Amino acid sequence: METKLILSTFMILMAAAVSNLIAQGFKKIAPTYINLLMGLLVGLLPLTNATVASFNNEIFMTAIIAPLLFFEGQNTRVLIVRRKRRLIIGTAVGLAVAIAAVVGFAVHTLGQVAWPLALIMVAISAPTDATALDSVTGGRLLPAHVGTVLRMEALFNDATGLIILQAGVLWYTSGQLALGKNLMAFLWSAGGGLVFGAGLAFGLMILRQWLLRSRWNFASSQIIIYLMTPIVIYLLAEEWSLSGIIAVVSAGLVYNGEAQRSRFSNPRQFHLSVQLINFGSEILNSFVFVILGILLARIMTGFQVGTGQHWFWLGVLVYTLAWGLRYGYARLIHLNQHEALIFALGGVHGTVTLALALSVGVLTTSDNQLVLLVETVVIILSMLVPTLVLPRLLPAALTAKQLSPKLATMRQAMVAAGLAQLEQLTLTPAVKASVTYDLRDQLRQNRLRSFLQQWRQQSWEPVQFNGDEALQERRALMQAFDAERQYLYNLALEHRFEPKVIYDLYSEILLAESLVLDPANQPE
Template sequence: MDIRTAELLFLLLLLFIIAFGQLARKIGTPYPIVMIIGGLLLGFIPGIPRIALNPDLIFLVVLPPLLYSSAWATSWRDFRSNLVSIFLLAFGLVGFTVVGVALFTPKFFAGFDWRLGLVLGAIVAPTDAIAATSIAKKVGLPGRIVDILEGESLINDATGLLALEFAIALVVSGSVPTVSGSLLTLAWLVVGGAGIGLLVGWIIAFGERHIDDGPIEIALSILVPYAAYFAADAVHSSGVLAVVACGLFLTRKSARLFSPPVRIQIYSFWQSFTFVLNGLVFLLIGLQLPILLSSIRGYSISKILLDGALFSLVLIVLRMAWVFPGAWISNWLRNRFSQQKEKAPSPRQVFIVGWTGMRGVVSLAAALSLPTLLADGRAFPERDLIVFLTFCVILVTLVLQGVTLTPLVRMLGMEGSGGPNCEEQEARRQVITAALTHLETARLEDGGKSDEIYEDIIGHYRHRLAGLQPGEENPEHADHHQFFIEISREAESIERETAVRLRNEGRINDQVLRRIERELDLNESRFSNAEED
């Protein structure tokens, strides 16, 4: 493929990402679902080039920044609080799925033995780090469920890929890893990966203290996940866990590392960057169907589609069979050893956790990365069928479960069950109260020299605080705060129009206009956040 063709393909993919992203927003559907369905439809349009998904592109180019972005958006406090639940899913459920698939496949799929079952189980065991959480947040699930799903999908890639490595060794060379060797390898993957990630994070945090430049820090933030991933991979540890550990470490430090302007630039960049990467991979997943169908030999279309549906159902049942006793064990361990005295999750909550086991691009990349030949030169048995079954699992779990999640949540009465974010409200009250206390003290120390300035600033803070208070005592304060926002927006609109008019008249240049617009945009963002409260 020459450079012009590659450029055209990239531009077409970017155009489709934009179109499907806007469609997802219009119809209120999580964009991973729309992207994969759109890719499916595009794949059967005559003339659309077939783009084979390269597993190296996923593991070495796409996965590190996506994992880093997800880890960056994860709260360490919530991750640590739900660590028992996360580990039971990321390690226990992965192992349960691998064994369950190994027992199931020989009985229902001709040509499969337990070793191929282990391979297939390891491929489809990890959940997608993006799909499940983006869909869960879109439908308004309780925060704790989202935290558990996010933590699970961040870690189980490493355990699934480790299980796949052992399973491939069984099939290709016939070697059986020892229990002690497997445990040592797992320990090195976890400890080594997390340790390298923390080391990279510490180095970056040290360097960030001496940098305060948006473009440079954005470039550095792109480098970080690749540095952590490749450093861990170079010593045969888990690059996935290295990226996750590095992201969790740096997100704790970010409040001190970045100046406000740089933080705004970095967050804006990563929001767009991850959207494009996610859109690209989900679109490419959908485009793989015609390629996979053409590679299947000796099977009728109806037969392999039925097999794919049956296998997807088995995976859903396996996850459900684990999450209910797993939730009870997790709650017992938390109450017994962690002094986290919490009520056991309701059956409705556990069911939702079980239903949101979406698979994604890591599973498909793992399937495509299977070797084509065994050690003796024979073809890897049932490789094409394994890839196709993996694709079916992704399609069913992502589209079917994703589309049905919203009505299911409503039917179970869990929509918006998290209620208002009281923690955020209280935090806002405390920070504004602290600022008011400081201003009052400073005004007294000033001795009345700048009373008008202090009174103006203090008045703004009091109005903001009033907008956060319950309405029983002084309901007029909340109305006053809302009126203050409306008047301020009207005034800013006049400022904006005047600045544009001055630019159009040639009295200021575009650089001056953009600086004025940036200040107005930041104020508008603050008012929008205040209204959401």
């Protein structure tokens, strides 16, 4: 089992890596769609599909979804949650319950589906996916208010869907719908998860901050404690019948304030944490959509004709009615017609929905396959429809292709400023050649032949600078970087270019300079 799990992880990671590389050649297509298609390919090919183990809901939620939601929570300010708490409750709880009741009734009445199964079907499609939302906007800009509401909904409505699903499962197995019991379960799960996650995160934050300010601080240990936090909180919360999802989100909210006020206590450690978070988020997001593709492929290839032919129309019914209710709710909270349409389309479903469908183990074989097929239709429609419609409703953001010419021009002028500064210095030929190569490497235009020549000299014929030349090299690089920063500063004062482009280049210079200055970055 352990070997199979390792092989599965390796296969999915490789699929994510390859699909992300391919996505660089198709800038008009969101990378998540490339991840999804790669997952479909892995799931459809017998050789690769056999390498991937069967889906394990507990591992998926613990090792992937919990850290992702924790990072999402950390990127959200607590002040925003406090200000919009009523809206969050209305959207994540009220809207989800309304959709469960109305759409469940329609599925029962029009689709001739038993009430408990209809409730299970609709509850599974309640959680929305903030990550999937980013993939369907087509690089367009969401209205700030609508984007905030959609993200808050995606962070907090998973618990509502889980409780409604538990109610449907209990109804399915016992034949009784205990509303009072389910209401108390919801309050315990959501409220308890919120308090537990925030409380435990606060305690761990105090511990880490004390360590940071003591002689016991050790960066790698701190990072391990931090990265394990969402997994530990999720497992403990679930063990006590609390919402692990709400717990990790609230933990992330606590850590948002910590990150803002302790970043300069140990800048190297903080920078490492930020890079690990960004790297982890990118990998996990790609991982999720590759898994989604594999699961969709397996569901569709495992379809049996005897299951029934109305599953497609049930999926269309669930998605369409939920869309209508979302639009009506948006109008109710005073969004204008344009914003309401965007909000309705923004209810995108992803892997969490499919994970919930796969987690229900009490259904008969035919009911289980019906639920899986319906949820597959809902997921595909919730991603496909906004992908086609939202780009027509949203203003275009500056794309990498549009920024590329400006960025290239600025980078050329920036390096030229550094090289001009280099000409004013008195350097030995060897030092000047070395620094010139390093500065030109910022343009990423040094040919492979040139790199291999430098690599050979460094590896086999190392040019050992004496003490004076080593000092010359460092000072030359410092003065060249200073000239490059001054060029960018003057450019920013002219207000002719987007600040983000200038800040990105400025940050690159600072990082390059840290490689020159920081002893920890110096090779042996």
